[in-house]
Amino acid sequence: MAPSVANGNGSTKAPEKSSRNDAPHLDTVQIENLLIRDENIYETSLNSDDYLESLAPIIQDAISANGLSDLISRLNGIVKVKDEELNELSLNSTDEINSCIDAIDDIHGASTELNKNLISVSQTLNKSAFELMSRKKSLIKNKEVSIQINETCVVLGECIQVLEITNKIHELIKQKKYFSALKLINELTAIHLHKVEGFSFAKKIYDSIPHLTKMIKDESFENLCNWLTINSERKLNAISDGIYDNLYDLQDNWNNSRKNNSTFTPYKLNSPVELSLRSPQAYYNIFEDSTLAIRLETIFDAILVYETLHEGETLSTLYHKEWMKKYNRVIYPITSATAESIAHFNSLQSLDEYLRKISAFFVMDKQINLVTKFELRSNPNSDDLWESYVTKLIPVLLNFLKTHKFKTMDELQTFKEITGNFLQIMENYNYRITELYEVLMILFKDYFAPILIQEFRSEFIESIQSDHYMPLTVDQKSDYENIMKICWYRDDAPFAPKNVKKMPITFPFSEDYVHYCLGVRSLLDDILNFISQHYSYELNELNNLIVNDIFERVLGDEKGVGISRDIQDFIAKNENNKEVTSQSYTNLEYYLYSLYEIGKLINRRLRTHTGIGIHNIDANDTFTLRAVDHFNKLKKYSESTIFKMVDSKIRELLDMVEYDEWLPTIRNSEANYSIKDFALFLDNLFTSIFSNLPQSIRTLGLFRSYDFVAEHFLNVLNSATIYNKIAIENFDLDIKYVEESMKNLYSVHQSTETEMTGGHVALETTFTELRQCIDLLLLDNYDDFIKNSTFRMRSFDRIRFEDGMKLIEKMKEYQDGEEEPIEADDSNQSLDQQSILSTAAASKFAQFTTKFRKKNDFEKEGTPNRL
Known part of the structure; x- marks a missing residue:
């Protein structure tokens, strides 16, 4: 504040504010505050250094605030105010005025000096201001030039960037990085070109953009085509190796699982059960196989290029056409499957190589679909192509089967492995194999079986x-x-383990039955091994083929196929060989029993290996082969062959016993030697033929033979034109010997149980008619027979009256009267004695005896057949 001035009466009066204070100025208050910031500033001497030192900051601040003129004006106002105040003080107080004159003068001098200083400062400031303005104009001009230079640099930089990007695009195209080049083109057109659109080169670059884009599109597809050529054609063999190695691993793993768990036995590879248990790591991916080194950048690059250009459908169409070109080259030589032209493969190896290549091609097709997310082709496209190919492949495979003429099972097995592995691979990658699977069924039915x-x-x-x-x-x-x-044998068989106490053991059957059983088991094993790997479908039909087209046929009576017919032909060929016929019949007993067990075995093992058994089974869950009927017929045929042979042998023997002398004069004391030989030969015959036959057939054979012998001798008696008592007595002696020997033979070949049931009684009835005829002729008087019907029915009920009369009428004594018979002299009996046998008959017996004995000796010297 301004200092107070004392008035005359001692009071103080505040000085009036200058009218300049009322004048409006921008920084008036500021300046005033700066000037009077120190209350005691005017109490000091104006000429003192302190005052100037205090004033200097105020001047500096005013210069800084660009208010020097105002400061000077203000100072002048202050001086004026002070002068007025001084004048007033002078008027009011002379003393004070006088005393202050000196001070005022000093102040005035100081003020003048200060004014000079301020003027000097003002001049200096004005000069500085002019210099500043000049420099500012120069700075502005320089800034304008700099801005133009910077703008020019920016434009040049944009031009250089455009050129560099253009060069980079061409470089990327050369490097086959088409999508990166396309991205740079988009960046160039969207960001950079419009910045330099005034330049002629930019217009040329802009005009070349469509060409560059088309070049990128075309070259990206061409690069994709080259990629396909390299990987879908040249690498097919390597791809197929990887696919098949993976298949072999899958097969081994599943086979091990089936061995460790029998529950899995019916299920094949690719079945729902196997797929549910398969490890995700077990699936083979072509593009993850480092040995193949198939990179996907090319195909992805082409997809991105066309998708960026919004031409994805165009790429899909072009790719499909290119893939079809590869397909037509890969499937060669199968280009058509017409009847006129069917592709032919020279060997199984060439067929295997071809199918491996085809599998690689179709597997790659689906894996490309998957990895490209079906941008190029869809799985329905692949499936349709596969269906089209299958229609061409099936005739080729069938023609190969037809023309190759497999001679060994190994070759057939190889073909099955080749085709089956191919099917499993295609099925593993979700291709439909129903039609192609028929080839395996045809292979099984028409070739394997x-x-x-x-x-x-x-x-x-x-x-x-x-x-x-x-x-x-x-x-x-x-x-x-x-x-x-x-x-196969019955549990109660005498050679069953429970009945065997010591070695050696003799079986009823021959070695042939053992070979047969082993062969049947091996046959079933071969079938199950054949279908164990690749036969997963049509199991009912497969079971029917196994039963009806293999077992029923091979066990049936079809000529050239069934062993039933072969056995029959063999028996017919050896119908006169008693060893063959009798042992064949015994074997057939076991053959027939085995068929029931084979039916059970087939049903059981098919159920284990295919999951389903044979459907046409009876209520007891047992399956019976139709071959049982064939073997039953064969058994009857064998039985009839045995009887036919026995009848033939007996007839041979009986034909040698000729009765041509019915009027002898010598009575024999024992049966004739030829009758004894006949009985011996008959015993040997039955022993060699019936010893190993079942009880029933032995009994039937014996009774048939007895009946045949009795009928023969009855016919001999009936065929005689005349005879005497001696002849009938000798004939009676022979017949009694035959009867006794046959009784003994019956006892040897029959069991005790059969004898207790009246076997001997039944045997005697076979000779009843012959015995009654002989007894009738030996009667001393025939009147009772002729006249007494009661006697006739009681003693000769088996002889009709007419037949009896014919016999009686042939008796010489009945015709001529009674004659005394001549007793036989035992001491003079010799081969030269009269016999009812003719000389020719004796000769025949001699030859037959030699032949039979040689055969018998051979049998005795022979050793039993051993395994």
């Missing part, structure tokens, strides 16, 4: 032809145990 049947039949025929047809004898326990494991 006939070859297997013929191999079994060939081995069987060789077995029956090489068999010695003697009961099989084993003396080693291991051999016995093996036979028990192989052969």
Whole structure:
């Protein structure tokens, strides 16, 4: 604040504010505050250094605030105010005025000096202001030039960037990085080109954009085509190796699982059960196989290029056409499957190589679809192409089967492995194999089954032809145990383990039956092994084929196929061989029993290996082969052959016993030697034929033979034109010997149980008619027979009256009268004595005896057939 001035009466009066204070100025208050910030500033001497030092900051602040003129004006106002105040003080107080004059003068001098200083400062400031303005104009001009330079640099930079981007685009195209080049084109057109659109080169670049885009699109697709050529054609063999190696691993893993868990046995590879248990890591991916080194950048690049250009459908169309070109080249030589032109493969190896290549091609098709997320082709496209290809492949495979003419089971197995593995691969990648699977069914039905049947039949025929047809004898326990494991037999059989106490053991059947049982088991094993790997569908039909087209046929009576017919032909060929016929019948007993067990075995094992058994089973869950009927017929045929042979042998023997002398004069004391030989030969015949036959057939055979012999001798008696008592007595002696020997033969070949049931009584009835005829002729008087019907019915009920009269009428004594018979002299009996047998008959018996004895000796010297 301004200092107070004392008035005359001692009071103080505040100085009036200058009218300049009322004048409006921008920084008046500021300046005033700066000038009077120190209350005591004017109390000091104006000429003192302190005042100037205090004033200097105020001037500096005013210069800084660009208010120097105002400061000077203000100072002048202050001076004026102070002068007025001084004048007033002078008027009011002379003393004070006078005393202050000096001070005022000093102040005035200081003020003047200050004014000078301020003027100097003002001049200096004005000069600085002019220099500043000049420099500012120069700065502004320089800034304008700099801005133009910067703008020019920016434009040049944009031009250079456009050129660099253009060069980079061409470089990326050369490097086959088409999508990156396309992205740079989009960036160039969207961001950079419009910044330099005034330049002629930019217009040329802009005009070349469509060409560059088309070039990128075309070259990206061409690069994709080259990629396909390299990977879908040249690498197919390597791809197929990886696919098949993966298949073999899957097969091994699943086979191990089936071995460890029998529940999985019916299920094949690719079945729902196997797929549910398969590890995700087990699936093979072509593009993850480092050995193939198939990179996907090319195909992805092409997809991105076309998608960016909004031409995805165009790329899909072009890719499909290109893929079809590859397809037509890969499937060669199968380009068509017409009847006129069917592709032919020279060997199984060439077929295998072809199918491996095809599998790689179609697997790659679907894996490309998957990895590209179906941008190029869809799975329906792949499936349609596969269906089209299958229609061409099926005739080729069938033609290969037809023309290759498989001679061995190994070749057939190889074809099955080739085709089956191919099907499993295609099925594994979700291709439909229903139609192609029919090739495996045809292979099984039309090729495997006939070859297997013929191999079994060939081995069987060789077995029956090489068999010695003697009961099989084993003396080693291991051999016995093996036979028990192989052969089918009843639990109560005498050779069953529970009934065997010591070695050796003789079986009723011959070695032929053992070979047959082993062959049947091997046959079933071969079938199950054949279908164990690749046969997953149409299991009912497959079971029917196994039963009806293999077992029923090979066991049936079809000529050239069934062993039933072969056995019949063999028996017919050897119908006169008693060893063959009798042992064949015994074997047939076991063959027939085995068929029931084979039916059960087939049903059981099919159920285990395919999951379903044979449907046409009876209520007891047992399956019976139709071959049972064939073997029953064969058994009857064998039985009739035995009887036919026995009848033939007996007829041979009986034909040698000729009665041509019915009027002898010598009475024999015993049966004739030829009758004894006949009885001996008959005993040997029955022993060799019936010894191993079942009880029923032995009994039937004996009764038939007895009846045949009795009928023969009855016919001999009836055919005689005349005879005497001596002849009838000798004939009676022979017949009694035959009857006794046959009774003994019956006792040897029959069981005690049969004898207790009246077997002897039944046997006697076969000779009843003959016995009654002889007894009738030996009567001393025939009147009772002729006249006494009661006597006739009681003693000769089997002889009709007319037949009896014919016999009586032939008796010489009845015709001529009674004559005394001549007793036979035993001491003079010799071969030269008269006999009812003719000389020719004796000669025939001699020849037959020699032949029979030689055969008998051979049998005695022979050893039992051993395993």
